[in-house]
Amino acid sequence: MIDVQPAERETPRHADLVDERIVLTYFLIALFYLSLSMVAGLLMALQLIRHNPLDGIELLSPGRWRMVHTNVIAYGFLANAFLGALHWSVPRLMLRPVLDWRLSWFILIAWQVVVLGTGVGIVLGPTLQANVSALESLPFALGAQGLEWGETPVWIDPLALAGLLLVAVNFMAPITKSRGPMYVTAWYFMAAFVWTFLTYAMGNFLPQYSLTGTSAGAVGGLFIHDLVGLFVTPLGWGLMYYFVPVMLKKPMWSHGLSLVGFWGLAFFYPLNGIHHFLYTPIPMFLQYGAIVSTIAVEMVVTTVIVNFFATIWGSSRALITNLPIRWFYTGMVFYGITCFQCALQTTLTFQALIHFSDWVVGHAHLVMFGVFSMWLLGIMTYLFPRIWRTEWWSRELCEWHYWLSAVGLFAMALDLTLAGVFQGYYWASLQPWEVSVEGSQPFWVVRVFAGLAMMAGQVCFFVNLYMTWRLSREAGVSRVVPEPQPQAHLATHGTN
Amino acid sequence: MTIRRARPASQWVMLVMAAAVLVPCLLGFGTKFLEFIALYRGDAEGAFAISPILNYLLASFGFLLLFGWAALGGMFHDVEAPKYTMLENETLLDEDALPRGFIPLKTPASSAARPGRTVTGRKPRF
Structure with a gap:
């Protein structure tokens, strides 16, 4: 060193x-x-x-x-x-x-x-x-x-x-x-720390202790969606705005556009949640307000995705050679799909079909695993060897980890999305409930195998992780530990 | 590392997209908010929507203040500068954080052996 x-x-x-x-x-x-x-x-x-x-x-x-x-x-x-x-x-x-x-x-x-x-x-x-x-x-x-x-x-x-x-x-x-001036990641992080605290307090305390009935339901809807949009989304995008340029060794295409995305999220996301409760006794103006808010967020999402794909323009070979970048951009593609689903879901006609069905379960898996877990697994793929100062034991296992996770997740999401449409039509045709359960069986069997594929991917990761750790131990590589605080000698300029 | 300055096209895209986000959404929200006030005045039933709306307005007001503070503090004067500063700092930090030539995950073409080697070049023993 x-x-x-x-x-x-x-x-x-x-x-x-x-x-x-x-x-x-x-x-x-x-x-x-x-x-x-x-x-x-x-x-x-x-x-x-x-x-x-x-x-x-x-x-x-x-x-x-x-x-x-x-x-x-x-x-x-x-x-x-x-x-x-x-x-x-x-x-x-x-x-x-x-x-x-x-x-x-x-x-x-x-x-x-x-x-x-x-x-x-x-x-x-x-x-x-x-x-x-x-x-x-x-x-x-x-x-x-x-x-x-x-x-x-x-x-x-x-x-x-x-x-x-x-x-x-x-x-x-x-x-x-x-x-x-602060880099956009810092804006996202700063907002996430405040939002997560407020969202958790709102969702876990207001309906429990002070609100009842439909009002509690409306706050519950805000909580569900804000947990995704104001906790994991700002942290996830903040990390992407940090790690993608660092790994590509080139700056974001437009920092200004990234700020449009941040402020758009800040102002338009918080009212999204009620779109989970369309057709409920919540007043229609509030339901429509949530739909308008969702459309706004769709535009915001477009700015973010345009920015990231413009950034990798000219460096697209990194998608093949750089595994963390591949994890990141796969997550972004899944993010685009989930947002497209959101646009469909918030139309009243479509909501009548898919509400309570497995479509929603597929959507949730696409968001939680397909987007945020993928990003975090990509970050881990990048940081574990850096922390251990040791290359991954096996590139092949890294590849298996990626492909089993990505294909398994995509199969599961597609399967559950289709199952949701089928279930919706079963219910709309007013057939007995059992008919829809029987009709769902093939989809649920596919879901088990898709889940097993995802689990197999993680097993590859754990094996690779263990072997890489053993390598680092054999090499006697020491990790970096911070010096005791305060670090008075740290430079105070040049921050972003 | 070569860092190029932002192309003007990105700034045009930013302005167009900012307008595309802001204008229809402000119109939509404004209309719905007026509906809410009308309903609240005419019908007590509308009152139960106050909680989520109040939550939203408080949070948004906080962010409006933050936005104002940032704008007045000159945070957006050179809006593209932070992305270059960040990368330059990262390069400096990595200079002493990693051994020279260390690649966490080699590409198939550059990988010399399977399984990988440690940074010291030793082959694994199992």
């Missing part, structure tokens, strides 16, 4: 900014949760084709597994992976470390308590409360909260909110200290 004295430097050293151990720990924990969520998803898929291996076990009933599947992917995999990527990108982008590394480690532990508490609450909560007399009289449910994507038990919510506040404080410190 090149050793340059601080006095001679204008830019701080990577080692002063990034604690690679915390990045690594977050990524490994995230991958554990990804595996858990996939197993839970597989169990649900087997239940639908009437081959549930855990049939009759109350604690492991499909209803609880399903919530474990969704919550673990959102708060276990995505949140942990995002936090790992943020610990890499924020300090390097702002040329300042996070507020305090001890706080970072505390947040890491606290967040695992939140995720594990959520899992335990969902699985054990209802049974414990029904069988232990001391718990029966509690004024709140130990199990899942009755809010889609917000099933985090109510007793975990305050801790989760405190954790999100600490995350915001820890990462906002380097961002707010910067001077001069």
Whole structure:
């Protein structure tokens, strides 16, 4: 490693900014949760084709597994992976470390308590409360909260909110200290820290304690969609605006256009959520408002996609040779497809057909795995060997990881989308419910195999990861650890 | 690394797309908001929509203030500059973060051996 004295430097050293151990720990924990969520998803898929291996076990009933599947992917995999990527990108982008590394480690532990508490609450909560007399009289449910994507038990919510506040404080410190025009990634991150906190508070507390009926439903709709649009979307796009230029070694095509995308998201996304509740008792002007907002966001999405594809114009060979870039751009293509689906879904005619059907499940998988998980897996593909200072053990396994994940996900999304259309027409024809269930069986069988392909892809990744780690151990490569704070010698200029 | 300055075409695209986002959406939102006020005045039933709308207005107002602060602070004077600064900083940071010539994932053409080598050049032993 090149050793340059601080006095001679204008830019701080990577080692002063990034604690690679915390990045690594977050990524490994995230991958554990990804595996858990996939197993839970597989169990649900087997239940639908009437081959549930855990049939009759109350604690492991499909209803609880399903919530474990969704919550673990959102708060276990995505949140942990995002936090790992943020610990890499924020300090390097702002040329300042996070507020305090001890706080970072505390947040890491606290967040695992939140995720594990959520899992335990969902699985054990209802049974414990029904069988232990001391718990029966509690004024709140130990199990899942009755809010889609917000099933985090109510007793975990305050801790989760405190954790999100600490995350915001820890990462906002380097961002707010910067001077001069900010790069678009910093805008996205800054907004995400505020939005995630507010969205979580709105969704988990307002319907629980102060709102009832349709009003609570409307806020629930906002929460569901804002969780995607104001938590994972700004973090995901922020990371893409950072990693894509870094990997392509060329700047974004238009930074101005990226700012149009950011401010468009800021102003038009928050009202989107009610488009999940078309045809409900929510007043039509509000439903139409959500549709208008969705159209606005479609335009915003177009600006972002145009910008990224204009950036890779002339460097398209990177899509073949550079695996992380391929992960990123595949995710962007899936993002375009999901947004196109959104445009269809928010038309009242189309909504009447696909509401409550597997179309929505396919759409959710396309967003959560096809877009954000793909981006994060691409980031991991880039960062693991950098952190271990060791090449990937096998390029072939990296390729298998990509292809099994991408093809498996695409097959699953296509399959569920078609299933949704079929189910919609079954219901519209007023045939008995069982007919639609029987008609869905072939689609659900395909879904199991598509899911198995995705799982096989992750197995390739884990094997490759383990072998690469062994290589790094044999070579005795040491990771970079930040020096104790405060880093008074860090340069204060040149930040973006 | 060679970094080229932004082409004027990108700025035209930015302006056109900004207009395409803003104009129809402001019209749409404005109309719906007026409908909401009319409904709220004439029918108490409309009141239950206050929560989501208030949430939205508060959040948007916050971002409006942030936008104003950024604009007045000169954040958008040279709107393309940050993308160059970021890349230049990254190059400097990587100079001492990685051994020279380190490639995390070699392309099939450039990869010398399977499985890979460590940065020290040692072959793996299993």
